[in-house]
Amino acid sequence: MAGIELSGIAKSYGGVEVLRDVDLAVGEGEFVVLVGPSGCGKSTLLRMIAGLEPITAGELRIGGRRMNEVPPRGRDIAMVFQSYALYPHMTVARNMGFPMEIAHRPKAERAGPVARAAEVLGLGKLLDRYPRALSGGQRQRVAMGRAIVRQPQAFLFDEPLSNLDAALRVEMRLEIARLHHRIGATTVYVTHDQVEAMTLADRIVVMNAGRIQQVGTPMDLYERPANRFVAGFIGSPTMNIVEGTPVPDGLRLADGTVWPAPLGARALGIRPEHLHVAPDGDGAGLRAEVQLIERLGSDTNLFCEAPGVGPLLARVHGDVNLALGSSVVLTPDLARLHPFDAEGRRVPVGR
Amino acid sequence: MSAALTDTPGGTRGRLSRAYLGMVAEPWLYLLPSLLLIGGVMLLPLAIGLGYAFQEFNLLRPGAAKWVGLDNFQDLWADPQFWRALRNTLVWTGASVTLQFAGGLGLALLLNTRFHGKKLVQALVFLPWAVPTFLTALTFSWLLNPVIGPVPYWLSGLGLIEEPYNILGNPDTALWGPILANVWYGVPFFAITLLAALSAIPSELYEAAEIDGASGWQSFTKITLPFLAPMIVITVMLRTIWIANFADLIYVMTGGGPANSTQILSSYIFTTAFKRLDFGHASAIAVVLLALLMIYAAILLAVRSRLVRR
Amino acid sequence: MAALGRPHPALVAGKYLALAAYVAFALFPLYWLVKIAVTPDRLIYSEGTRYWPSAATWDNFREVLGSDFLRFFGNSVIVSLSTAAITAVIAAGGGYAFSRFDFRGKRLVSALLLLTQMFPLLIIIAPIYRIVASLGLLNTLPSLIVTYTAFNIPFALFLMQSFFDGIPKDLEEAAMIDGCTRMQALRKVILPLTLPGLGATLGFVFTAAWSEILFALMLIRKEESMTFPVGLLNFVSKFSVDWGQMMAAGVLALVPSCLFFAFIQRYLVQGLTSGAVKG
Ligand SMILES: Nc1ncnc2c1ncn2[C@@H]1O[C@H](COP(=O)(O)OP(=O)(O)O)[C@@H](O)[C@H]1O
Ligand SMILES: [Mg+2]
Numbered sequence: 001m002a003g004i005e006l007s008g009i010a011k012s013y014g015g016v017e018v019l020r021d022v023d024l025a026v027g028e029g030e031f032v033v034l035v036g037p038s039g040c041g042k043s044t045l046l047r048m049i050a051g052l053e054p055i056t057a058g059e060l061r062i063g064g065r066r067m068n069e070v071p072p073r074g075r076d077i078a079m080v081f082q083s084y085a086l087y088p089h090m091t092v093a094r095n096m097g098f099p100m101e102i103a104h105r106p107k108a109e110r111a112g113p114v115a116r117a118a119e120v121l122g123l124g125k126l127l128d129r130y131p132r133a134l135s136g137g138q139r140q141r142v143a144m145g146r147a148i149v150r151q152p153q154a155f156l157f158d159e160p161l162s163n164l165d166a167a168l169r170v171e172m173r174l175e176i177a178r179l180h181h182r183i184g185a186t187t188v189y190v191t192h193d194q195v196e197a198m199t200l201a202d203r204i205v206v207m208n209a210g211r212i213q214q215v216g217t218p219m220d221l222y223e224r225p226a227n228r229f230v231a232g233f234i235g236s237p238t239m240n241i242v243e244g245t246p247v248p249d250g251l252r253l254a255d256g257t258v259w260p261a262p263l264g265a266r267a268l269g270i271r272p273e274h275l276h277v278a279p280d281g282d283g284a285g286l287r288a289e290v291q292l293i294e295r296l297g298s299d300t301n302l303f304c305e306a307p308g309v310g311p312l313l314a315r316v317h318g319d320v321n322l323a324l325g326s327s328v329v330l331t332p333d334l335a336r337l338h339p340f341d342a343e344g345r346r347v348p349v350g351r
Numbered sequence: 352m353s354a355a356l357t358d359t360p361g362g363t364r365g366r367l368s369r370a371y372l373g374m375v376a377e378p379w380l381y382l383l384p385s386l387l388l389i390g391g392v393m394l395l396p397l398a399i400g401l402g403y404a405f406q407e408f409n410l411l412r413p414g415a416a417k418w419v420g421l422d423n424f425q426d427l428w429a430d431p432q433f434w435r436a437l438r439n440t441l442v443w444t445g446a447s448v449t450l451q452f453a454g455g456l457g458l459a460l461l462l463n464t465r466f467h468g469k470k471l472v473q474a475l476v477f478l479p480w481a482v483p484t485f486l487t488a489l490t491f492s493w494l495l496n497p498v499i500g501p502v503p504y505w506l507s508g509l510g511l512i513e514e515p516y517n518i519l520g521n522p523d524t525a526l527w528g529p530i531l532a533n534v535w536y537g538v539p540f541f542a543i544t545l546l547a548a549l550s551a552i553p554s555e556l557y558e559a560a561e562i563d564g565a566s567g568w569q570s571f572t573k574i575t576l577p578f579l580a581p582m583i584v585i586t587v588m589l590r591t592i593w594i595a596n597f598a599d600l601i602y603v604m605t606g607g608g609p610a611n612s613t614q615i616l617s618s619y620i621f622t623t624a625f626k627r628l629d630f631g632h633a634s635a636i637a638v639v640l641l642a643l644l645m646i647y648a649a650i651l652l653a654v655r656s657r658l659v660r661r
Numbered sequence: 662m663a664a665l666g667r668p669h670p671a672l673v674a675g676k677y678l679a680l681a682a683y684v685a686f687a688l689f690p691l692y693w694l695v696k697i698a699v700t701p702d703r704l705i706y707s708e709g710t711r712y713w714p715s716a717a718t719w720d721n722f723r724e725v726l727g728s729d730f731l732r733f734f735g736n737s738v739i740v741s742l743s744t745a746a747i748t749a750v751i752a753a754g755g756g757y758a759f760s761r762f763d764f765r766g767k768r769l770v771s772a773l774l775l776l777t778q779m780f781p782l783l784i785i786i787a788p789i790y791r792i793v794a795s796l797g798l799l800n801t802l803p804s805l806i807v808t809y810t811a812f813n814i815p816f817a818l819f820l821m822q823s824f825f826d827g828i829p830k831d832l833e834e835a836a837m838i839d840g841c842t843r844m845q846a847l848r849k850v851i852l853p854l855t856l857p858g859l860g861a862t863l864g865f866v867f868t869a870a871w872s873e874i875l876f877a878l879m880l881i882r883k884e885e886s887m888t889f890p891v892g893l894l895n896f897v898s899k900f901s902v903d904w905g906q907m908m909a910a911g912v913l914a915l916v917p918s919c920l921f922f923a924f925i926q927r928y929l930v931q932g933l934t935s936g937a938v939k940g
Contacts (some may be wrong), residue, residue, distance in 0.1 A: 072837040085835035089853045102840040102849075146839070222878050356745035378762035382770065385755035385814050392811030393777050396788035403787055458683055472680055474923075476687045477805060481922030483872030488912050489897065489907070490690045499697060499904055501710045535690065589778075596781040599874050603894060620783045622877055630787035637784035644779070 001186055002063030004049060005029045011044055011210075018044055019210045022058065026154075031180050031187045033235070034256045035197040036207035045207075046156050049188060051075050052076060063153055073102075077149035079156040080161060084139045086131040093118075093127040096145045099301045102274075107218040117145040120179070135167045144179070152184040154186040161196065194234055199221075206230045218272035228344035237301065239269045239338070251339075254308030257286045261334060265339035265347045272315035273334040277302060280327040288312060290326050295319060304328060360401050364658065403634035423635035432611050433617065439526060440615040440640075443533075444595045446588060452532045455541020462542065463549045480539035488603035491532035495519055517541055522612035529600045529613065536600075540590070546580045549575070580658050588651040616640045641661035691915070694715035698722070698908035705904050729884065730910050733892030735760055737871060738917070740802055740888055744809040745867040748817050751810070756821025757847075761830065768906030774815040782812065783875065790879050800883040808880070809870045816863045825851070864925035868918050889914055 009022040019041045026032045029043045047053040049060060051072035058068045067075055078099075086095050094101070094277045096117060097110040102339075104335040118124050131139060140160060147155055160176075161169045177200055180187060191197055197204045198218045205211040206221065206229070214226040225231035231239045242259075243266065244251030250260040251268055258266055281288065289306035291311075304320070312329060322328065338348040368518055404423055408416040427433045461471055479487070494500040503515035518524040552575065560570040598618035601607065607614035607622055614622070616636055624633035667756055699717040700708060771857070789808060790799075798804040828851060836846035874890045880885050887895065893910055 050834075050838055052837070055848065071842070072834070073840045073842065075838075079835065079838045081831045081835060083829060083831050085831035085834060087836075087850055098836075099839040102836075146835075150839070167919065302877065363682060374763065377669075378758035378764045378767075381754040381758035382936075383754075384751040385818055386770070388811040388814055389774070389777060390752065390805070392789070392808055393785065394773065396785035396792065397780060400784045461680055461683070464676065466676065466680065472684060475934035476683045477685050478691070478919070478922065481918045482691070483868070483918055484892065485872060485874045485893065486694075486911050487690075489893065489911060490694050493697070493904070493908070494690055494693055497710075499705065499710070500693070501712070504910070535686065541682065545765055554791075566900060592779060598783065602875065617781055617783050619784065620781070624783070624787045624790070625875075625879055633787055634784065637781055640781050641784060642780070649777070 001028050001184070003030075004188065005059075005061040006045075006049075007059050007061075009045070009055060009060065011048060011053065011056045012040070017210065019048075024205060024212065024215065025089045026186060026188060029184045031189065031202045032195040032205060033201035033203075034188065034190045034205045034207060035192065035194055036041060036213075037233075038192055040207045041210045042192070042207055043158055046079075046158050046188060046190050048158055049154075049165070050077060050079050076153045078150045078152040078154075079158065080140075080143045080147050082159040082318055084131075084143040084163075086142055088131055091128050091130055092134070092142050093121060093144075095131065095142055096149050097198070098146065099150045101263045104181055108226055113151075114145075119147045120148070121145050121175075121176045133269075136164050137167070137172065140164065140172055141175075143301075144176075148179070148183070151262055152185070154188065154195055157187065157189040159191055160189075161191070162193075165205060176200060177335045194236065198234070204234070206233055206242070208233075208306065224346065225338060226346050228340050231338055231340070235270050235271055237313055237315065239271050240275065241267050241269045241340070242309055242312070243267045253286065255286065255306060257284075259337060260334060261337070261339045262347050262349050264341050266342045267340045267344075268338065269338035270338060272301065272313040274333040275312065275314040276329070276331045276333065277314045277316055277322075278329045279322070280329055285329040286312075288328055288330055290322055290324060290328055293320075293322065293324065300324075302328070305329065306330070371461060387408075394576050400634050401638060402531055403630045404638045406631050408629075408631040408634075410630065418629070421612035423631050424639075425640065427560070427630065432614065435611060436616050436619040438616045438638075439613065440595055440617075442526060443601070443615050444591055446527075447533045447537065447594050448532050448591050450530070450584075451537035451590070452535060452587060454538040456545055458538060458542035462546055477539040477543065479499045479535050480537075480543075482536065484536070485603055485629075487532050488529070490598045491528060491535070491600075492519060492604045495528050495531075520609060522609050525587050525605055525609060526613045528605050532600050532604065533594065533597070537594070539608060541573055541586070544580065544586050545583075548579050552578050581655055584651060584655040588648055588655075592648065595640070595644060664744075668837075694908050694911050694915070697904055698912045701771045701906060702903075702905055708927045721905040722913070725906050725909045728736060728895075728906075730892060730913070732885065733887050734913065736802060736886060737889035740805050740809065741867045741870040741917070743806045744813065744870040745863045747806070748810045748813045748820075749862045750867045752814050752817035752821050752862060753839070753855070753859065755814070755818040756823075756825055757851075759818065759822040761833075774818065786876060786879055789876070793880055800881055800886050802886055805888070806882050808876055809866075809873060813869055819867065820857060820861045820862050821855075821894065824855050824861075828854050836910055861925050864921040867921050868929035871914075871918060 004024075004026040006022050006024045009019065010017065011019040022045060024032075034045060036042055037039045044053060044264060048055050049062075051067070051070060051074075055068050062075060062077070087098065090098065093114055097114045100113070104298050114127070115124075118127055121144060123138070123141055125144060126138060126142075131142065134142065140163075143160070157176075161172050173196060176189075180200075189196075189200060201218055203215060203217055204221055210231050214221060214230045214286065216224075221230060221234045223281065225234060225239075228241060231241070239278070242253055244253045244261075246252075246261070246263075246265065247258060250258050251265055252258045261268055278285070286306050288306035288309075290302055291305050292303040294301040294303075298318070300316050300318070300320050302316065302320070304312045304314060306312055312330060339349065341347050403416075405418060405420060406416045407419045407422065458476060460478075462469070466472075482490075494502045496519075497503040497515045502514070503517060506512045506518070507515045512518070512524075519528045556574050556578075557570055560574055565573065595615075596617050598621050600614065601613055601615060601618045601623055605613040607618050617640065620633045620636045620640070623629050623636065696712075696714060697705065698721055699719070700714040701716055701718045701720065704714060704716060708887055757770070758764075793804045795807075797806075832850050832854075833843075833846045836850045837843065841849065873888075874894070877888045877891045878894070881891055884892075886897075887911075895905070895912065896907060896910070908934065
């Protein structure tokens with residue numbers, strides 16, 4: 001087990017820069033998730049850690065050793081590919097034992113670790129099958145098994161669940177969490193799905209357009225997003241953002257309502273679950289019309305339109321007794337307002 | 352990548368650029384044997400061959416080669432055999448491609464349907480493609496020979512010729528012998544290529560057309576042909592070039608005779624080089640052939656880009 | 662075709678007739694070749710145009726196998742096998758580079774390869790003759806092997822590229838992460854998966870080399886190094902009388918091609934379409 005350090009990492013293809021100024025330290029045994037929209041450079045970063053892409057600039061260290069020039073086989077890492085990359089001409093057992101085969105470990109010595117990994121992953125009965133005779137979930141398990149058998153310094157995952165259907169994805173997500181708990185290996189996990197990121201990570205790295213936006217624990221990112229991009233990316237449904245003009249005690253919204261905000265704020269974010277909904281009455285607050293209601297059973301999403309302010313989504317617990325087109329008053333949980341400045345950066349509250 | 356490299360401090364850069372060099376060199380390493388062979392055995396001789404076209408160069412008339420400018424081309428202009436060969440090239444190529452294509456399309460459409468014994472039929476009808484050219488040529492000269500072949504009797508039975516004689520021996524008909532052999536040999540090629548393209552047409556399209564009320568003929572003209580068109584153009588182009596260059600059948604079946612009546616440009620190149628060892632003259636003909644083919648390819652590619660844009 | 666639904670019986674009959682016609686057209690010349698090859702000498706003329714010989718014999722084959730043809734045959738086997746093997750190895754390297762790497766100059770190389778497929782090969786027959794002669798290699802088999810190898814590399818390279826393209830890059834990367842050098846990854850993972858492709862390439866190149874004739878005529882003029890086609894042609898012009906033996910020789914020439922053809926059947930469509938699109 002070893003930590004991974006990236007300092008000043010950059011990557012260009014030809015003249016096009018796809019990653020820059022990436023600084024990140026993954027601690028021993030830590031589970032770090034790289035998350036960001038498609039094309040932001042997550043896979044590229046992971047592949048540079050694996051040694052599959054040359055590093056244009058900066059330094060990569062694994063277990064304290066500089067790795068920039070070390071070929072993949074010298075880095076002692078395991079990787080699970082989105083396509084699983086199982087060798088089609090080898091059985092499950094041989095696939096899982098392949099790293100040891102390459103290391104010239106005798107056959108007898110290989111059987112034990114392979115059997116144990118198969119046990120853990122519930123692959124015991126499938127060891128003699130070929131990959132083409134496996135289902136998607138089983139292939140996924142074999143790919144993980146191949147990584148486990150290796151006992152590497154670190155695990156790398158590149159969107160391992162994105163080829164599975166929704167139910168299986170949840171199941172495998174739990175499986176990965178369980179495995180990490182059991183093995184405690186250093187892991188870098190790439191996904192574009194923020195739910196996977198929130199549920200699996202010790203720490204999340206949010207990336208956009210080739211740059212790291214914020215690094216933090218899931219609750220850090222949820223409670224204190226560093227900028228509007230992170231605010232919009234983490235949390236589901238997406239955070240509401242309203243713009244306003246600064247007045248002495250906060251921001252005045254287009255309809256005249258004033259929400260408290262620190263100096264320098266130009267916009268306020270509020271998560272749907274932190275927006276209180278009351279039937280229109282005498283109380284002061286942001287007036288809006290309910291345009292669409294989604295009943296999820298446990299929760300209800302109310303898509304509202306506040307004249308001049310824009311669309312706002314509120315999420316309330318249980319069901320509501322409201323009709324489409326009815327008028328409501330929206331009040332934010334004041335402690336949960338996220339102020340952002342003109343550049344979209346978080347403005348520190350409380351000074 | 353290099354732009355970013357120059358920004359990095361010296362120390363890192365040295366190591367990086369070595370890794371970078373390795374990355375750059377690797378594919379060239381794998382390509383090297385191919386490039387050496389192609390360069391040495393095809394491209395270099397090509398350049399030399401182009402040079403011969405402007406030299407007086409005959410192995411039978413000793414003495415150093417000398418540059419003579421366009422003399423070889425002037426000789427060609429005045430050479431009635433050249434013009435005959437040019438005409439024959441058009442007939443040979445045009446007739447061969449047309450017949451091969453028509454036969455191949457028919458066969459591909461048939462093979463694209465369902466029937467019993469398809470695998471066997473497919474293997475049998477594609478077999479001519481595997482027959483070595485010289486053997487195809489010999490077989491057809493034997494078939495056309497009234498002493499041991501039946502074809503002359505069929506032709507006279509059909510009233511195409513008055514009595515069973517060898518059409519290869521008659522300057523008026525001789526060219527059709529190699530053309531027949533070429534069609535036999537080339538139909539499978541078109542059939543295989545067209546079959547691959549046909550099976551790539553999604554069957555939903557035919558189902559949708561059927562639901563829309565199209566007849567079999569309509570779905571052929573409205574779906575099959577438009578889908579095949581770009582691929583047909585490119586295949587026909589490559590095949591035309593290939594056939595125009597294809598001298599083996601003619602050389603083996605008639606040697607260009609009788610009385611040069613079946614000489615096409617490429618077989619004429621070969622006879623000139625092989626029998627007369629007149630490399631200057633042969634190369635000049637080759638250059639003309641190359642130029643004609645390039646013009647032809649340019650025209651067809653223009654047509655194709657219009658088809659694709661539509 | 663799905664659109665035809667349930668076709669008319671007359672159409673079905675027409676279809677089978679047309680197929681039968683194609684099969685007859687394809688097979689008749691070969692049948693004739695075999696027929697004369699097994700006809701006894703004394704019947705060749707009297708039954709020259711009979712469709713079914715009244716007697717059959719292996720004599721012609723026996724005589725051919727006892728003659729110079731055996732040597733021609735051997736020369737051809739040496740040339741074709743060497744050409745196929747060398748071409749497959751070299752083209753596999755090139756195809757791999759084309760499939761797996763993006764490098765500056767790739768388009769240029771690819772254009773050069775295409776160019777070699779476009780120009781009349783006969784344009785280089787004179788220069789090649791001169792080069793081979795000046796190297797003192799006229800009348801040797803290696804001169805043919807090198808020439809044929811070069812001629813076949815472009816097509817074989819594109820063919821191999823299309824096979825490599827069909828193998829996900831992830832597999833090699835996984836292998837390299839699992840501890841392989843690139844060479845080990847190639848040997849343990851990529852090679853087993855490309856075996857069919859290599860086989861197809863071998864088949865195509867073998868067939869091409871087996872039937873080449875013009876360069877063989879130009880470069881080989883001594884009997885002892887003649888390839889089969891050249892020997893057969895020589896035979897035709899020298900004693901154009903012994904039909905039975907010639908046909909028997911012809912049938913023998915057909916055997917290796919047919920073997921390879923049976924082998925590459927499965928890859929025909931894939932190979933030719935990639936060839937047609939790319940080169
Ligand atoms: N080989 C390549 N050449 C040029 N650009 C590339 C290459 N690979 C990836 N890119 C570019 O790098 C960016 C990041 O890609 P990637 O890391 O795959 O994104 P992600 O995994 O986050 O979706 C993309 O804009 C992509 O177009
Ligand atoms: Mg990705």
